[in-house]
Amino acid sequence: MTEVVGAGSARVPPYVLVTGPEEILAERAVAQTLDELRVTSPQLEVVRVYAGGYEPGALALHASPSLFGGATCVVVHDLDEAGEELQGDLLRLLGQEPAPDLTLVVQHRSGQRGRKVLDALRGAGARVLEAPAVRTDRDKSDFAAHEFRRARRKATGEAVRALVEAVGKDVRELAAACQQLIEDTTGVIDEQVVLTYHGGKVEATGFRVADAALAGDPGEALRLLRHAIAVGVDPVPIVAVLAQQVRQLVGVGSAGRGRSGDIAREVGMAPWQVDRARRTLAGWTAEGLATCLQAAAAADAEVKGGGRDPVYAVERLVLTITGQHTRHQGG
Structure with a gap:
């Protein structure tokens, strides 16, 4: 940014x-x-x-x-x-x-x-x-990373992502969270440090649900989903995150080989997001991702009023995604 x-x-x-x-x-x-x-x-x-x-x-x-x-x-x-x-x-x-x-x-x-x-x-x-707008997840990740660099503190890409997931809705809150970590911790700020301060918020987000689902872990994905629903997270943004994460895998997979920074600019992601997507892609086929995209579109319509039970719709989407992972496909 x-x-x-x-x-x-x-x-x-x-x-x-x-x-x-x-x-x-x-x-x-x-x-x-x-x-x-x-x-x-x-x-x-x-x-x-x-x-x-x-x-x-x-x-x-x-x-x-x-x-x-x-x-x-x-x-x-x-x-x-x-x-x-x-x-x-x-x-x-x-x-x-x-x-x-x-x-x-x-x-x-x-x-x-x-x-x-x-x-x-x-x-x-x-x-x-x-004072450019900070709107997308990539903008917010770049903003948080700059906050840490400005304070001469090292923060891992995973830590930045976890922080954006926890408090990224409001840029002012994100800046305050960065400042808290800078003042209250020493050494490298990693994901565990962020979880120590913001674990409850991170665990309740759709990003954690998506991580578990795209890793092919139905038990953990459903546990996190039910926890998110229990603490008041609406099914609509959870489905949106699941769909976004699947689209990111499709985008990175279609981009082929190349430097993470180059691909990040091409697909509108941060370089660490590209690296993470590449690691996740090891468990996926193009056909499986296509099935997930179709399921996400159907779930999106259901949670926005087209279905009778939004919670059931998002649970079914999670199970569809985990079922398409190669660990459940004989891969």
């Missing part, structure tokens, strides 16, 4: 643009900029302007030199929601010579609103810090 890019020890320019929808990365980019400014201006005055409820002329007032001197940073939030008044005031400010001791930081999530201001910022040489 794209990292929030800083300028190190270089002086912060008069204009900074933080662009992208991921709130935690945008917040870090703003905080990083303020920290850099405070190196040379410990008494930095920070003024925050929000698009909602903006009053015309307020920006010019905040940007004017202070009677008491000193550096000021004006942070404009939510440009993508800004009305004409705020956009116009920003364009007027950008059309002037940058005031000494003033830094303007503008945050914009996405979309076309505020496009003229964005163009003016870039044209004025603004530093651009990106």
